[in-house]
Amino acid sequence: MASTMKAMVIRRTGGPDVFEEAELLIPEPKAGQVLVKIAATSVNPIDCKVRSGAVAILPPFPAVLHGDLSGTVVEVGQDVRKFKEGDEVYGLVGWTGGEGGALAEFAVCDEQLLAHAPRSLPLDEAAVLPVVGITAYQGLRRKIRLEKDRMLLVQGGSGGVGHIVVQMGKAFGAQVAAAASSDEKIAVVASAGADWTIRYDQETAAQYVERITGGKGFDVVFDTAGGANLPLSFEAARRGGDIVTIAARAIVDLSLMHSKGLNLHVVFSLLPILYGEGRAQMGQDLEAIARLVDDGLIRPIIYPRTFSLSSIAEAHRFLETESHYGKVLVHVQ
Structure with missing residues (x-):
């Protein structure tokens, strides 16, 4: 050599x-x-x-x-x-x-x-x-224990982490909704196995929560965007639900998280x-x-x-x- x-x-x-x-x-x-x-x-x-x-x-x-x-x-x-x-x-x-x-x-x-x-x-x-797989696995298995039939929302479902979270969520028995920003990316999350798709630029959180969960909110929201998007994830989650994020470097108002008793989990896979x-x-x-x-x-x-x-x-x-x-x-x- x-x-x-x-x-x-x-x-x-x-x-x-x-x-x-x-x-x-x-x-x-x-x-x-x-x-x-x-x-x-x-x-x-x-x-x-x-x-x-x-x-x-x-x-x-x-x-x-x-x-x-x-x-x-x-x-x-x-x-x-x-x-x-x-x-x-x-x-x-x-x-x-x-x-x-x-x-x-x-x-x-x-x-x-x-x-x-x-x-x-x-x-x-x-x-x-490796990075996206470990991030998804840590979020769904190490931070929370995603259970069968739980309602999972994936914010940014067509991205590197997001499309793996969609598939892993399905593998663990969850019912999965995934949000994306274009018809091309919606096709990607559908091909990954999402049960429901969301054009987040065309539907408010209140609208898709009502359409998919009957207004109850999602058991788990996996937010790959984080930052300014976190309040939307708080809005989409049910009371007492779990938020998993991989991007928490932001100043965010936690009032809604407090009033709904949400659990926030941060994944930083490089630790x-x-x-x-x-x-x-x-x-x-x-x-x-x-x-x-x-x-x-x-x-x-x-x-x-x-x-x-x-x-x-x-x-x-x-x-x-x-x-x-x-x-x-x-x-x-």
Whole structure:
């Protein structure tokens, strides 16, 4: 194997044009780590925020970004028990701690942050699942225990997290409504299995709550937009219901939440990567998600336009237009 690899790095924060190609040494796995030859990665909103400097999460420069990956184990470090050379895996690389990111031909990964890739998906497509799958699973299984026949509303149902929440909600036996902003995106949430669809730009919360729940409200609202959208989720929930959000960085009036006795749950799936606690649970969640995929209960929806490692700037620029649906895939090999 060669000693160097191609990578896309940033040496400062800024717009998508800060990405540049670099030749880096292929890292060596330490104890508990494996070296993965990366097949693909995907773009998540957090990747764009890190690149732009909008959040205070940044590995040392020159920084290799992105956490999602799929690929093949080519070398194992000491004390690795879960994987062997040749295993196809998917999961996360702990890029925030200087372990390197997924925008490279190879990465060393903590074995706890990986699982065997779903057998029923092409290996490159598995790369779109880790962040969104873990976020959905933590929200519906770890934060709450979504029960059969509960009424679930997914705000932003055609997005990366949203379309997985729709499918996972159905897999867990819920009755699912999903909101989106265009006819194209409504078709996406319908294909994901939503029982009801909502054009949120054409219906008020009061109107769709009456139409779908008879005015009672939803048992669970999974809000992928957050921020200024949270009060709409409070309005859509039944008294005593649960709100799960992945975007709580906002100043929001909680009066309605208080008066309805709602429970607010925040999911920030990168915490184990940032602080090291809970990494084993992430691996367990990835294993559970792979089983759901192989059981035919989840299938990621990938936007038709895909990108290569060299065109990562275009991939970031495209994601920031918010015109996509599902997930944006980046082929590395």
